[in-house]
Amino acid sequence: MKALLGLLLLSVLLTSGYSLECETCMAQAETCSGKKQTCSSGQDACLSAVTEISVGVAKVTSAFKSCFAKASCKDLKIGSSASFGGAESIIKKVECSRAPVSSGSFFLALSSLLFLKLLL
Structure with missing residues (x-):
C-alpha cells in the first residue's frame, strides 16, 4: 500500500x-533572439520561421520564433504563400523542433x- x-x-x-520552453522573438531580419517562454498546453514544439513579405516592389524579411503545436507544423511549408491586403507573404525557412523540457x-x-x- x-x-x-x-x-x-x-x-x-x-x-x-x-x-516546455521555447525562445520567442520577432524581428525584421534573417534571424532573431529573445527570452525563453514556457509553452501553453497543446504547444509541444518550438517554431522558427523566416518569411518574406512583398508589397509591390518592396520586400521585407522577418524572423519569428515561438511555441507551436507540432501537429500544425506540417501545414507550414517552404514556398507556401498567403495574400492579404495587397501584400504577399512567402515562407522562406521553417523549422519545427521538439521543445526542450x-x-x-x-x-x-x-x-x-x-x-x-x-x-x-
Whole structure:
C-alpha cells in the first residue's frame, strides 16, 4: 500500500512539473533572439520561421520564433504563400523542433524520487 501511494504521488509530481520552453522573438531580419517562454498546453514544439513579405516592389524579411503545436507544423511549408491586403507573404525557412523540457522538471523528478525512497 505504501508503495502504491508513493507511486501515485510521484506520478502527480512529475506530471505537474513537466513544462516546455521555447525562445520567442520577432524581428525584421534573417534571424532573431529573445527570452525563453514556457509553452501553453497543446504547444509541444518550438517554431522558427523566416518569411518574406512583398508589397509591390518592396520586400521585407522577418524572423519569428515561438511555441507551436507540432501537429500544425506540417501545414507550414517552404514556398507556401498567403495574400492579404495587397501584400504577399512567402515562407522562406521553417523549422519545427521538439521543445526542450525545462531544467526545473529534472529537479522536481529527482526530489520526488528521493521522497519515494523515504516512503519505502
